[in-house]
Amino acid sequence: MIGKEEVGHLGWLARLELSEAEKELFERQLSSILDYFAVLDELDLDLDSETTSVEPTYHGKKDVVRADEPRAALSQAEALRNAPKTENGYFKSPRIL
Amino acid sequence: MKSEDRSGEVKIGLECHAQLLTRSKLFCPCSTDYQNSEPNTHVCPTCLGLPGALPVVNEQAIKYGVKVALALGCEVQPVTTFYRKNYFYPDLPRGFQITQYDFPIALNGLVKIENKKVRIRRVHLEEDPGRLVYKGTIETAKYSLVDYNRSGIPLVEIVTEPDLRSPKEARVFLGKLRSVLGYLGVFDSDLEGALRVDANVSVAGGERAEVKNISSYKGVERALSFEITRQRNLLRRGLGVVQETRHYDEARGITVSMRTKEFEHDYRYFPEPDLVPIRISGLVAGLRAEIPELPDEKKKRFVSQYSVTQEHANSLTFDKSVADFYEEVVSKMPKTEAVAGSSAAVAGSSAAWVATWVADVLKGELNYRGISMREASKLISAGDFVTVLKLLKEGVVTERGATEILREMLDRGGKPKEIVKKKGLASLGSAETEKAVFEVLGEEQNAGAVADYKLGKKEALNFLVGQVLKKTRGRAEPKKINELLKLELQKK
Ligand SMILES: [Zn+2]
Numbered sequence: 001m002i003g004k005e006e007v008g009h010l011g012w013l014a015r016l017e018l019s020e021a022e023k024e025l026f027e028r029q030l031s032s033i034l035d036y037f038a039v040l041d042e043l044d045l046d047l048d049s050e051t052t053s054v055e056p057t058y059h060g061k062k063d064v065v066r067a068d069e070p071r072a073a074l075s076q077a078e079a080l081r082n083a084p085k086t087e088n089g090y091f092k093s094p095r096i097l
Numbered sequence: 098m099k100s101e102d103r104s105g106e107v108k109i110g111l112e113c114h115a116q117l118l119t120r121s122k123l124f125c126p127c128s129t130d131y132q133n134s135e136p137n138t139h140v141c142p143t144c145l146g147l148p149g150a151l152p153v154v155n156e157q158a159i160k161y162g163v164k165v166a167l168a169l170g171c172e173v174q175p176v177t178t179f180y181r182k183n184y185f186y187p188d189l190p191r192g193f194q195i196t197q198y199d200f201p202i203a204l205n206g207l208v209k210i211e212n213k214k215v216r217i218r219r220v221h222l223e224e225d226p227g228r229l230v231y232k233g234t235i236e237t238a239k240y241s242l243v244d245y246n247r248s249g250i251p252l253v254e255i256v257t258e259p260d261l262r263s264p265k266e267a268r269v270f271l272g273k274l275r276s277v278l279g280y281l282g283v284f285d286s287d288l289e290g291a292l293r294v295d296a297n298v299s300v301a302g303g304e305r306a307e308v309k310n311i312s313s314y315k316g317v318e319r320a321l322s323f324e325i326t327r328q329r330n331l332l333r334r335g336l337g338v339v340q341e342t343r344h345y346d347e348a349r350g351i352t353v354s355m356r357t358k359e360f361e362h363d364y365r366y367f368p369e370p371d372l373v374p375i376r377i378s379g380l381v382a383g384l385r386a387e388i389p390e391l392p393d394e395k396k397k398r399f400v401s402q403y404s405v406t407q408e409h410a411n412s413l414t415f416d417k418s419v420a421d422f423y424e425e426v427v428s429k430m431p432k433t434e435a436v437a438g439s440s441a442a443v444a445g446s447s448a449a450w451v452a453t454w455v456a457d458v459l460k461g462e463l464n465y466r467g468i469s470m471r472e473a474s475k476l477i478s479a480g481d482f483v484t485v486l487k488l489l490k491e492g493v494v495t496e497r498g499a500t501e502i503l504r505e506m507l508d509r510g511g512k513p514k515e516i517v518k519k520k521g522l523a524s525l526g527s528a529e530t531e532k533a534v535f536e537v538l539g540e541e542q543n544a545g546a547v548a549d550y551k552l553g554k555k556e557a558l559n560f561l562v563g564q565v566l567k568k569t570r571g572r573a574e575p576k577k578i579n580e581l582l583k584l585e586l587q588k589k
Contacts, residue, residue, distance in 0.1 A: 009363075013183075013184070013185070013363055013365075014185065015185045061373045062373050062374050062375070062376060063373070063374075063375055063376055064153060064154070064372075064373050064375075065153070065154050065155070065156035065159065065375065066126070066153045066154065066155060066156065067156060067157075068119050068120050068121050068155050068156060068157035068158070069120065069121060069126060070120050070121040070126055070127065070128035070129070070130075071121070071126035071127075073127045073128065073138065073139050073140055073141050074140055074141055074142075074145075075138070076135060076136070076137050076138050079137045079138075079140045079145060079245070080137060082147075087242055088136075088242070089135055089136040089137055089138075089244075090136050090137065090230065090242035090243055090244055091137070091187075091242070091243040091244075091245070092240055092241075092242060092243075093187035093240065093241050093242075093243055094187075094240055094241070095231070095238050095239065095240050095241045096186060096187060096241070
């Protein structure tokens with residue numbers, strides 16, 4: 001379960017202003033997700049044991065690395081193309097203290 | 098009241114972030130050579146956080162991280178993984194920073210500084226955020242401008258236990274760290290902002306504060322001194338010190354509360370699902386073999402091999418390029434004493450003499466100009482330096498003349514022998530020195546000093562030596578001047 005206050009805090013962390021109606025909606029939705037994970041928590045797993053622990057699956061791969069070779073970047077114009085506001089080659093954003 | 102009294106005791110722990118000298122970024126192939134570039138020209142979908150772009154780890158960054166860990170005496174872990182640290186700030190395009198949490202590269206290291214040991218808690222990798230630019234100051238700007246060229250540059254973060262007890266110790270530790278990272282060739286200390294520090298500071302009786310944004314090596318001592326004084330004043334007035342995050346304002350030399358409402362759990366760290374675990378234990382043996390002689394070992398060797406003083410050994414080995422330059426100069430110096438069948442001690446004393454010229458004279462000139470040995474070696478080769486020392490040994494120039502040659506080479510370039518000619522730096526012969534001595538003694542303005550000397554005021558001699566040096570523009574040997582003056586004054 002998750003409370004309304006916690007939803008409000010999560011909204012603040014995401015820098016989202018939530019209305020009371022939205023807070024109630026997200027409270028219900030997030031609670032149902034957490035309930036679902038609570039079911040998984042019931043599994044009795046010894047995480048330190050080789051035989052019963054479940055290794056995170058990721059993509060079933062390990063040790064994927066790339067060589068340290070620089071490749072061409074985007075041009076400045078391409079990089080800024082989706083930005084709503086730009087100035088002198090920079091992205092423009094609200095000032096946050 | 099002695100060692101039991103812990104009141105007022107200071108505890109400092111550091112989180113040091115150093116940019117690693119890879120050619121490409123940590124999770125994408127953008128070039129790391131972004132200094133002095135136009136903004137947003139070293140970026141791609143990955144380091145701009147565009148949807149669908151996937152990170153892939155740079156193998157060299159992992160190797161550099163392991164190397165740093167080994168050099169700091171850490172236990173390299175068998176497997177390392179990456180995490181997402183979630184927070185919103187314009188310098189972080191994805192809304193999270195890819196860093197490490199559980200399963201860092203290494204744990205439990207130890208670094209010796211002066212007479213103490215500083216425990217290293219962990220060493221891990223993370224990506225540098227972008228850079229924010231403000232028009233005017235951060236307080237008055239109406240908006241911020243963002244350059245993501247720095248976004249994704251690999252950082253190695255080195256976290257110490259709170260073992261440091263004073264701002265000075267913190268500075269010494271950082272100096273040591275900078276030196277070791279430079280030796281490993283994984284870090285460029287000449288780069289602006291390549292080493293940044295956050296510090297956890299507490300004074301016994303109060304909570305700890307985290308001071309962020311100490312962006313210069315030199316700023317550490319000042320930032321910590323301010324913070325400790327602030328905390329002590331609060332405690333003295335009976336006001337508590339609250340646990341908080343503070344921002345170091347370098348221009349004003351003060352720390353300011355960030356009034357942040359975010360705590361560790363608010364970062365909601367979780368494993369980065371787009372990156373897979375990396376097994377690193379297999380890298381250890383090979384990388385250990387690549388670690389060069391580190392400053393402490395080199396220092397010991399310089400003392401025993403070259404008979405240099407402890408102080409000179411410290412100064413020569415702090416920066417590997419200075420140590421290498423010194424050894425190259427020593428190896429190129431003519432071995433006349435050794436050839437003449439003299440002992441190793443004589444050869445050693447010659448190397449100790451060279452140490453004075455590198456550690457005191459040359460480094461002094463570099464510090465004065467604010468340039469590094471690496472830059473200076475483009476202007477003065479070890480061979481040139483040997484030539485200057487030979488000119489001095491052969492009496493072609495005086496010590497002051499030799500220093501003049503070095504200055505000219507640093508400021509305007511040129512070769513030592515040409516400079517001697519061009520600037521007329523050749524030492525004067527005995528006849529010319531004698532002439533200058535006679536002139537000085539005969540001058541009306543010096544009559545007082547001569548009389549003083551005759552009355553037993555020995556300091557008057559120094560004044561007269563100075564006058565001769567001035568007249569000869571430093572081209573006469575001070576020892577010779579001294580002898581001649583004494584001789585002539587006795588006759589008076
Ligand atoms: Zn990129």
